[in-house]
Amino acid sequence: MPAETTQARLLIVEDDQRMRTFLAGELNCEGYGVSEAEDGQGALMHLRDGSTDLVILDWTLPDFSGVEICRRLRSSGDITPVLMLTCHDDVRDRVEALDSGADDYILKPFSIEELLARIRAHLRRTAYWQGAVNADEISYGDLSVNTATREVLRAKAAISLSVREYDLLLCLLRRAGRVVEREDILREVWGENHFGDENLLGVYIRYLRRKLEPDGLPTLIQTVRGVGFMLREGEPRP
Known part of the structure; x- marks a missing residue:
């Protein structure tokens, strides 16, 4: 198990239960701590305690869109990395997702290997900067x-x-x-x-x-x- 995954805590925000269960199972097997939310309200409540290292966020949810959730997070000063899952492949949709504060996006359908690689990349960067001790x-x-x-x-x-x-x-x-x-x-x-x-x-x-x-x-x-x-x-x- 990669050392950087053992303490990482991920939040899956996805209203499709089958997809949520699949992702949770794969991420648990990789050694991540996994929490789940089925809508935007649940995601925002979960994120209030600051215990999440990365959010896997579906664009389409029953209450708020993934874009709206990103905007709310960033406007509150929350810089938790957000990887958005989306079926939208138009350039304007990509720009909207990034403008809202998403750090990355991945198109559905996707390979689990690609998703895991992107998660590892984001966590490595975040861990590096959070671990910096040089105050210069x-x-x-x-x-x-x-x-x-x-x-x-x-x-x-x-x-x-x-x-x-x-x-x-x-x-x-x-x-x-x-x-x-x-x-x-x-x-x-x-x-x-x-x-x-x-x-x-x-x-x-x-x-x-x-x-x-x-x-x-x-x-x-x-x-x-x-x-x-x-x-x-x-x-x-x-």
């Missing part, structure tokens, strides 16, 4: 990140980031002033065995720009066409 501040210009508290500030204003956004920012911040190739970013932030659409990197870059580059402040994330991205101050947006 990493900064660039008026941007600063405290790796112990995960506090992000720009011009002394606090910025709330999802787990994936935070990982992406650190990847660029630790190489400020240097070009980071797309493949290196995907490998570091999404993991060696990333199965998703590479266009998601562009989506998350837009998320970061929206949060880090308010009107009047210099831009921070620059695109190097055909290569990747770099963190470097530019001109304020018009």
Whole structure:
């Protein structure tokens, strides 16, 4: 049994009992602690105690949609990783899921091996950052990140980031002033065995720009066409 799974606590939010039972059985066999909820209200109540390490969330539920649950979680400051299960394959639906605060999504029908791989990848990243003990501040210009508290500030204003956004920012911040190739970013932030659409990197870059580059402040994330991205101050947006 992989060591990183022994203490991880997962919440399955799925109204289809057969699917919920199947997932719970597979995850229990992998060594995870599993809780279940059949609707959005039950999920939100369960998540209040802060004991969940990752949520497997179905898009379609009898009361709230998975998108609405994500929005409620993020608006309350909850950064628990959310992996959304969906039948929606349209790009607009993917963007809606990610904009709502989902960290990843997987299309139905899916292979259990792919689901398990994505869960492991998210838990490794979360465990790494939660286990960080170096409280040194990493900064660039008026941007600063405290790796112990995960506090992000720009011009002394606090910025709330999802787990994936935070990982992406650190990847660029630790190489400020240097070009980071797309493949290196995907490998570091999404993991060696990333199965998703590479266009998601562009989506998350837009998320970061929206949060880090308010009107009047210099831009921070620059695109190097055909290569990747770099963190470097530019001109304020018009």
